């Protein structure tokens with residue numbers, strides 16, 4: 001099952017990414033796997049056509065008035081008791097999270113962002129590149145497909161993603177800053193590697209990578225095991241990124257606490273109420 005018959009050619013650059021050809025698709029998957037193995041992340045530059053990227057960025061900016069503003073100091077490990085931990089332990093560190101977050105229910109189903117996310121061929125491509133037998137789109141009413149907007153001075157502090165597979169699509173790069181920095185595979189399910197995580201947070205260049213990113217690039221990395229941050233944005237042009245979530249289980253939803261943390265609410269708004277805003 002390739003699921004590419006319905007490839008949205010108005011969104012995906014099918015001249016550059018030959019997803020409708022067996023050999024073309026296999027080559028894309030092989031290159032993605034190679035990059036993941038060598039670099040800890042895979043980047044597909046120009047995956048979305050420039051005109052579609054512009055439409056997606058405009059769609060997200062139109063949704064900014066209904067987005068949730070986050071201005072928090074958060075730790076990468078949630079609320080951890082300081083008892084028995086040294087003061088510089090990475091579990092106790094807090095860094096700024098300052099951004100607007102656009103939730104799934106704000107997007108129009110017929111709009112370019114949701115249309116790309118709902119395309120089964122993308123889900124299949126992601127699972128093949130990550131060498132997963134099967135992945136599903138997350139079924140969360142707010143988090144499954146979302147976007148973040150970082151304006152001047154905004155940043156996304158050090159964190160691990162709470163689920164295994166979050167794919168990013170950069171829709172608009174800022175004039176300066178807004179750099180995505182990550183420490184590939186710095187921890188595993190069995191080894192938390194706190195000393196290395198602390199060193200990464202302190203800027204140890206031997207642990208950190210900064211992949212080149214331009215608007216239209218699809219970015220895959222294992223955010224649950226790779227601590228990462230987005231540095232403060234400079235200049236007036238906003239940094240806009242769409243985030244697509246997948247899981248090994250069908251119908252996966254995030255906790256109400258996670259939704260509240262990111263979007264300031266736990267439930268989807270009725271569509272009529274969304275339209276009325």
Ligand SMILES: [Fe+2]
Pocket residue numbers: 159160161166223228
């Ligand atoms: Fe993240």
